[in-house]
Amino acid sequence: MTGMARILLLHSALGLRPAVLDFATRLVDLGHEVDAPDYYEGHVFDDEALGIAHRDAHPEYFEHVRGLADDLPPDTVLAGFSLGAWFAQRLAAKRPRARAVILLHSAAPARGAWPGVPVQVHRHAVDPWIAPSDVIALGSAVTASGAPFEDHVTPGSGHLFTDLDGPDADQAATSAALDRIDDFLTAATGLRALAVRPGH
Numbered sequence: 513m514t515g516m517a518r519i520l521l522l523h524s525a526l527g528l529r530p531a532v533l534d535f536a537t538r539l540v541d542l543g544h545e546v547d548a549p550d551y552y553e554g555h556v557f558d559d560e561a562l563g564i565a566h567r568d569a570h571p572e573y574f575e576h577v578r579g580l581a582d583d584l585p586p587d588t589v590l591a592g593f594s595l596g597a598w599f600a601q602r603l604a605a606k607r608p609r610a611r612a613v614i615l616l617h618s619a620a621p622a623r624g625a626w627p628g629v630p631v632q633v634h635r636h637a638v639d640p641w642i643a644p645s646d647v648i649a650l651g652s653a654v655t656a657s658g659a660p661f662e663d664h665v666t667p668g669s670g671h672l673f674t675d676l677d678g679p680d681a682d683q684a685a686t687s688a689a690l691d692r693i694d695d696f697l698t699a700a701t702g703l704r705a706l707a708v709r710p711g712h
Contacts, residue, residue, distance in 0.1 A: 528556060589611045594616070617673075620646050
């Protein structure tokens, strides 16, 4: 790893499960600095329906996450799992200096013009929470802004393959995602460095 990044890693609607902390640790082992806040305030779920119901009962969570992001450097990488990825994408749309946004198990069309932030998506080929047309729309907006866009598709169907304690767990796909994230952030670091060179 040649380009350490500061990463805000946001958990899914299931809460700060052990798999999220394990993923954060593996990013740290690659040389990155990771903040993985518990914006669910200790609530953790095994059942998807219960996690979504908890999310719906607390619309203030996004503003809490926004406040956490505001306390971090402007070039912080915004990353998340499912709901956390949706939050990360919303944050990135208003943070043009973000080094990159990493969307695990979520992708939505951009709301308005994309601000030039590199985007990397990780998803199953068939995911009940992701419409392929939404990924295409997001990719078009990102590339139109001049930023790189990567869409990494794991064969098969399911959702949270990075949750290694969950029903869709896939260790190989999770390891591949970590390698791709590391490569993407190294490349994004180089692009940002070129963008701010004196005289350019």
